[in-house]
Amino acid sequence: MNADNKKESGEVLIKVENLCKSFGDNVVLNDISIDIHKGEVISVIGPSGCGKSTFIRSLNLLETPTGGRIIFDGEDITDRGCDRRLVREKMGMVFQQFNLFDNLTVKKNIMLAPVKLKLMNKSEAEETAMKLLKNVGLEDKANMYPSQLSGGQKQRVAIARSLAMNPKVMLFDEPTSALDPEMVNEVLNIMNDLAKKGMTMVVVTHEMGFAKGVSNRVIFIDGGKIKEDGIPEEVFSNPNDTRLRDFLKSVLK
Amino acid sequence: MKKRYNRLIAVMLAVFAIFCTFSVCVYAENTDTSGSAAESPAAASVPETEGVKSADDLTGKKIGVQLGTTGAILAEDVKDADVQKFNKGADAIMALNQKKIDCVIIDEQTAKAFVSANKNTLAILPDSFADEDYAAVISKDRSDLLKQVNTAIDEIKSSGTLNKIVSSYIPEKESDRGNYHYTQVVSQGEKLIMATNAQFPPYEYYEGGEITGIDVEIGRAIADKLGRVLVIEDMEFDSIIGAVKSGKADIGIAGFTVTEDRAKQISFSNSYANSKQVIIARIKASAVSAAESTVSSDEEEVPTFIDRLYTNFVKDDRWKYLTTGLWNTLQITFFAMVIGVFLGFLLAIIRVAHDKNGRVPVLNVIAKLYITVIRGTPAMVQLLIIYYVIFASVDINKVLVAIIAFGLNSAAYVSEVVRSGIMSIDNGQFEAGKSLGLKFSTTMIHVILPQAFKNILPALGNEFISLLKETSISGYIGLMDLTRGGDIIRSVTYEAFIPLIAVALVYLFLVVLLSAGVSRLERRLKKNER
Numbered sequence: 001m002n003a004d005n006k007k008e009s010g011e012v013l014i015k016v017e018n019l020c021k022s023f024g025d026n027v028v029l030n031d032i033s034i035d036i037h038k039g040e041v042i043s044v045i046g047p048s049g050c051g052k053s054t055f056i057r058s059l060n061l062l063e064t065p066t067g068g069r070i071i072f073d074g075e076d077i078t079d080r081g082c083d084r085r086l087v088r089e090k091m092g093m094v095f096q097q098f099n100l101f102d103n104l105t106v107k108k109n110i111m112l113a114p115v116k117l118k119l120m121n122k123s124e125a126e127e128t129a130m131k132l133l134k135n136v137g138l139e140d141k142a143n144m145y146p147s148q149l150s151g152g153q154k155q156r157v158a159i160a161r162s163l164a165m166n167p168k169v170m171l172f173d174e175p176t177s178a179l180d181p182e183m184v185n186e187v188l189n190i191m192n193d194l195a196k197k198g199m200t201m202v203v204v205t206h207e208m209g210f211a212k213g214v215s216n217r218v219i220f221i222d223g224g225k226i227k228e229d230g231i232p233e234e235v236f237s238n239p240n241d242t243r244l245r246d247f248l249k250s251v252l253k
Numbered sequence: 254m255k256k257r258y259n260r261l262i263a264v265m266l267a268v269f270a271i272f273c274t275f276s277v278c279v280y281a282e283n284t285d286t287s288g289s290a291a292e293s294p295a296a297a298s299v300p301e302t303e304g305v306k307s308a309d310d311l312t313g314k315k316i317g318v319q320l321g322t323t324g325a326i327l328a329e330d331v332k333d334a335d336v337q338k339f340n341k342g343a344d345a346i347m348a349l350n351q352k353k354i355d356c357v358i359i360d361e362q363t364a365k366a367f368v369s370a371n372k373n374t375l376a377i378l379p380d381s382f383a384d385e386d387y388a389a390v391i392s393k394d395r396s397d398l399l400k401q402v403n404t405a406i407d408e409i410k411s412s413g414t415l416n417k418i419v420s421s422y423i424p425e426k427e428s429d430r431g432n433y434h435y436t437q438v439v440s441q442g443e444k445l446i447m448a449t450n451a452q453f454p455p456y457e458y459y460e461g462g463e464i465t466g467i468d469v470e471i472g473r474a475i476a477d478k479l480g481r482v483l484v485i486e487d488m489e490f491d492s493i494i495g496a497v498k499s500g501k502a503d504i505g506i507a508g509f510t511v512t513e514d515r516a517k518q519i520s521f522s523n524s525y526a527n528s529k530q531v532i533i534a535r536i537k538a539s540a541v542s543a544a545e546s547t548v549s550s551d552e553e554e555v556p557t558f559i560d561r562l563y564t565n566f567v568k569d570d571r572w573k574y575l576t577t578g579l580w581n582t583l584q585i586t587f588f589a590m591v592i593g594v595f596l597g598f599l600l601a602i603i604r605v606a607h608d609k610n611g612r613v614p615v616l617n618v619i620a621k622l623y624i625t626v627i628r629g630t631p632a633m634v635q636l637l638i639i640y641y642v643i644f645a646s647v648d649i650n651k652v653l654v655a656i657i658a659f660g661l662n663s664a665a666y667v668s669e670v671v672r673s674g675i676m677s678i679d680n681g682q683f684e685a686g687k688s689l690g691l692k693f694s695t696t697m698i699h700v701i702l703p704q705a706f707k708n709i710l711p712a713l714g715n716e717f718i719s720l721l722k723e724t725s726i727s728g729y730i731g732l733m734d735l736t737r738g739g740d741i742i743r744s745v746t747y748e749a750f751i752p753l754i755a756v757a758l759v760y761l762f763l764v765v766l767l768s769a770g771v772s773r774l775e776r777r778l779k780k781n782e783r
Binding site for chain 1 (some may be wrong): 679681682684685686687688689690691692695699700703704707
């Protein structure tokens with residue numbers, strides 16, 4: 001993968017305008033604006049506490065922005081009249097801690113939302129679940145409970161669960177940070193496959209290998225602002241921002 | 254599986270064995286002190302008593318009375334006396350026998366019944382404490398009914414029926430006892446609900462599962478004169494006036510003495526009987542042994558433990574008080590649990606929906622208020638309020654009242670248990686549901702509650718156990734639950750030990766069963782996840 005893969009900035013899928021978020025007096029996101037295009041794979045990097053998690057959680061409104069607008073697929077989702085549930089159906093999210101439903105089997109984890117939201121009937125959902133599990137190589141775990149899986153397996157199931165909703169964009173909030181090192185790759189491989197298939201992805205990550213190798217755009221957030229935004233080659237080889245230089249030095253060591 | 258039941262049985266047996274050993278000890282002690290002094294010629298005069306020797310001797314003494322009775326009111330006037338109010342006359346007698354109090358002041362006829370059951374240890378002092386007239390009580394709002402009842406009483410008096418009833422229960426000669434019984438003629442039509450407290454022989458008491466006594470027969474005679482069918486409601490003595498005032502009952506006949514304070518609350522009918530408040534005191538131990546020495550040993554046999562079991566359970570089918578009571582206790586507990594769980598989950602979900610999402614603010618305030626009020630007031634007071642205030646003018650099944658009261662009460666506790674269970678679930682589970690576009694309620698039902706339920710099961714089991722035992726206060730609305738069933742047996746056999754232990758064992762058995770059920774469910778839920 002390289003910069004050539006970057007889709008020609010065709011359609012804007014998510015338009016973020018002057019996004020602000022503060023918790024009390026603590027300003028976490030300070031006037032962030034960015035266009036996310038269809039097919040883009042964006043890595044969001046930055047030191048811990050910089051606001052990158054808050055940024056990605058704001059995109060599907062798990063955090064309610066305190067200022068600015070987010071336009072998703074032509075609709076202002078920060079508008080009061082907007083149904084957040086419909087927005088979230090179309091934005092998949094993968095969490096650092098997997099957050100699989102502990103009381104449901106792997107298969108039922110995947111089936112729950114499509115069936116309850118009446119997007120599929122039971123047998124369709126089951127078929128979809130088995131197909132997705134096959135894609136992430138976990139067909140044989142379909143009837144197991146999350147507690148019986150390893151971290152890497154759990155995260156692969158979590159990705160399959162999000163994909164079952166047929167989302168327009170996938171948000172990954174540090175998907176490999178809670179994994180043992182030997183399990184990181186099995187998850188990154190799945191994400192790599194997904195990127196190849198043209199899925200729009202926003203990935204908060206500490207995996208610089210992924211940021212460099214798979215994503216076609218990297219943004220660096222520091223102090224609640226986007227400090228760098230460009231193709232991986234530029235951002236990594238020729239960082240303008242001194243904070244980014246320090247950050248890269250510390251993570252690439 | 255088998256192993257577990259074996260263990261359960263072993264525990265039950267062990268407990269039973271402990272109680273039996275204990276009971277034998279107590280029994281042995283009882284036979285020691287009770288002696289075998291029977292009615293000797295000397296017993297005609299009152300034997301020497303200890304503590305209180307005459308009515309002038311009451312100053313500074315511990316006096317036992319039955320709550321709400323005339324004795325209780327008048328005893329308050331005794332200088333420096335420590336007046337202890339018991340729910341039942343029999344409890345006061347028990348306390349006297351156990352030397353917890355010095356004497357009991359109670360109506361004469363009741364006193365005679367108590368003393369004849371304890372003739373070796375207790376005696377009635379020759380000078381009475383006070384004289385009194387018995388009358389029926391009727392709500393002040395119902396002067397027409399009062400007039401009718403007064404006319405009826407006058408007629409029953411002048412026709413001699415009243416005399417026949419009284420002298421059948423309080424005969425001059427023992428052979429005349431029970432030679433007359435008044436049966437109601439009117440069998441259809443409007444009901445006349447009579448509130449009474451069937452712990453007060455010979456005026457009202459249980460015999461063979463039925464409430465009977467002088468007042469009951471007078472009630473029937475009055476009902477006949479009014480052309481109505483008598484329905485008897487048994488309740489605590491101190492509840493009767495409230496029941497009559499609130500319209501729960503039309504008339505209260507329970508050996509009510511006419512007093513000024515009561516007359517402020519309620520109308521009294523013409524009096525139908527006179528009685529005296531007398532003092533019961535313990536016979537001095539020396540007097541007992543003196544009597545004993547003059548009596549030959551074959552005079553009276555000491556009842557064996559088996560005899561006592563027979564008297565308490567088998568005779569007159571008394572076990573039926575326990576089985577009927579048990580059935581009511583089970584019904585109340587089960588349905589109250591259902592209401593408690595349903596409403597409790599609802600309250601918890603409202604509160605969580607507010608705390609997590611800031612939704613339903615008004616419902617949340619209501620839920621919070623509900624939980625505060627219910628947890629902040631005693632269950633017994635709630636039960637009484639629901640029966641005597643909320644359903645005051647409704648003719649409603651008492652079991653249903655108890656189910657509602659205990660259900661509403663339990664819901665407040667269940668809701669906090671459930672809420673803690675929900676809050677213990679990782680927020681990630683909620684967020685995962687949210688991120689998939691699921692409704693809060695869908696996530697709640699399919700993801701959060703199944704996990705929370707598993708976590709709170711032990712606490713929930715705890716609440717069920719408390720609930721089961723708490724239903725023992727149902728007797729306060731005159732409902733015969735298990736505890737009340739035991740109380741009725743106590744009031745007819747004048748024995749505390751066996752009925753109380755029996756009731757305790759039944760509760761214990763139920764609780765052991767309930768906790769076994771809960772832990773079984775716990776194990777099953779655990780298995781599901783593995």
